[in-house]
Amino acid sequence: MTDVLRRGRASLAFSFFAQGAAFALLVTRIPAIQDRYGISDAMLPLFLAAVPVLAGVGSVCAEHVVKRVPPSLVLRWSQPVVLLALLGVGAGDQVAEVALALGVFGLAVGGLDASMNMLGVSLQRAYGRSIMLGFHAAFSLGGIIGASLAWVGAHWHLALFVSYLPVVAVLLPAVVVGGRWYVDARDGGGVEGAVDSVPGDVSGSGSLVFRMLLPLCLVMTFAYIGDSTVSNWSAKYLQDVLGSSEQLATVPYNVYMVTTLVGRAIGDVGVRRFGAAAVVRAGALVAALGFGVVAVAPGAWVGMLGFTLLGLGLCVIVPQTFAAAGRLFPGASDAAVARLNIFNYVGFLIGSPLVGALGDLWNYRGAMLVPMVLVLLTLRYAGSFDPGHARYGDGHERPRTADVGRGSNGL
Numbered sequence: 001m002t003d004v005l006r007r008g009r010a011s012l013a014f015s016f017f018a019q020g021a022a023f024a025l026l027v028t029r030i031p032a033i034q035d036r037y038g039i040s041d042a043m044l045p046l047f048l049a050a051v052p053v054l055a056g057v058g059s060v061c062a063e064h065v066v067k068r069v070p071p072s073l074v075l076r077w078s079q080p081v082v083l084l085a086l087l088g089v090g091a092g093d094q095v096a097e098v099a100l101a102l103g104v105f106g107l108a109v110g111g112l113d114a115s116m117n118m119l120g121v122s123l124q125r126a127y128g129r130s131i132m133l134g135f136h137a138a139f140s141l142g143g144i145i146g147a148s149l150a151w152v153g154a155h156w157h158l159a160l161f162v163s164y165l166p167v168v169a170v171l172l173p174a175v176v177v178g179g180r181w182y183v184d185a186r187d188g189g190g191v192e193g194a195v196d197s198v199p200g201d202v203s204g205s206g207s208l209v210f211r212m213l214l215p216l217c218l219v220m221t222f223a224y225i226g227d228s229t230v231s232n233w234s235a236k237y238l239q240d241v242l243g244s245s246e247q248l249a250t251v252p253y254n255v256y257m258v259t260t261l262v263g264r265a266i267g268d269v270g271v272r273r274f275g276a277a278a279v280v281r282a283g284a285l286v287a288a289l290g291f292g293v294v295a296v297a298p299g300a301w302v303g304m305l306g307f308t309l310l311g312l313g314l315c316v317i318v319p320q321t322f323a324a325a326g327r328l329f330p331g332a333s334d335a336a337v338a339r340l341n342i343f344n345y346v347g348f349l350i351g352s353p354l355v356g357a358l359g360d361l362w363n364y365r366g367a368m369l370v371p372m373v374l375v376l377l378t379l380r381y382a383g384s385f386d387p388g389h390a391r392y393g394d395g396h397e398r399p400r401t402a403d404v405g406r407g408s409n410g411l
Helices: 002-028 030-037 044-065 071-091 094-127 132-155 160-181 191-195 205-242 251-274 277-294 299-316 317-328 333-361 369-385
Strands: 390-391 396-399
Touching: 002 071, 002 094, 002 132, 002 160, 030 044, 030 071, 030 094, 030 160, 044 071, 044 094, 071 094, 071 160, 094 132, 094 317, 094 333, 132 160, 132 251, 132 317, 132 333, 205 251, 205 277, 205 299, 205 317, 205 333, 205 369, 251 277, 251 299, 251 317, 277 299, 277 317, 277 369, 299 317, 317 333, 317 369, 333 369
Parallel strands: none
Antiparallel strands: 390 396
8 A cells, every 4th residue: 555655646746747838838829829929919818817716617627526436537637638738829820720729728727736635635644644645746846947948949039839849748648657556545425525524503404504615715815815916916026126137037036936946845744843824824924024024125136035935935835725624624626626726726816917917006015015914914824734632613622643744743
């Protein structure tokens, strides 16, 4: 069984890696996609917003599909579709063709994100210790490599299809073969099934479930508002507000990605030693400090220090939010993860327009304080990450023997 779990862990980590690379190849070549298909500046936001909206739809669909088939099957089918859709983005000539490819990419990536994290949560439970941050570290590593390959393609003025084809040719057969070793630890029933065991009045089970999951949904949204702020505004902020050169303005996001990788690579050790709630609190404080440094930075190098702190702080929050959902609903973690995953895309959709609007109406330094305050609100909900107890809607607490995250034995 140990060998089975190890192979399952390695194959799932590679799946996270492949998805990080594919996503980075898409988002870092948006200007090239716009030029290839003649998409106007007015239409581009609609195309960009459609992907996370459809991803949310895909995540909802995944919640219902995994009631009938294992999450590993969803992942085996959705990841090849994502890679082929990426190739399709570079292969077309008409706007309708890229719209179709992006639509397929969005729907498939919703199911992919949800099923990957479902398997990660169930594997963590089987291991009896925190391993979730390691999977997301693999995603960050894939993102760094994908962004680097995208830079090579742009530097050599390669066509999108030529740039994407070698990556897809390598990753596609690898994920198909690696999918043979995914490990399912199936949870029975849906989220509503888990509510039947909650003490107190459960006549309004739907609202009770929502109250139980809501703190984690808010934390997920706040984290992705912060993440999308960095990915969409770091370069503009450094150049326009802090007066850096165009070349230097490209550095903060790369630094952010590297520090995200470092933080996630060592984060599981911190969770095992100090517990998930303590790590999330520390991450929220470091991220808030990062936004504060960015907001008051007198120059570009201090601004980059702020973005470095943001990478170290935000990186631990999202993986632990998925893990906490699995602990909160130990009998229905698949459905809980799928619902929580929707708020990944909610935060992504809110973050960039929010900072842009505040920057235009007020100023960009002040706009950076808004995600700082939202990240600090994570401290209010940090108790939801405590693996020892779960607080239910009626105020009762009950020990969770199936929980993991503190100590090597998961107790």
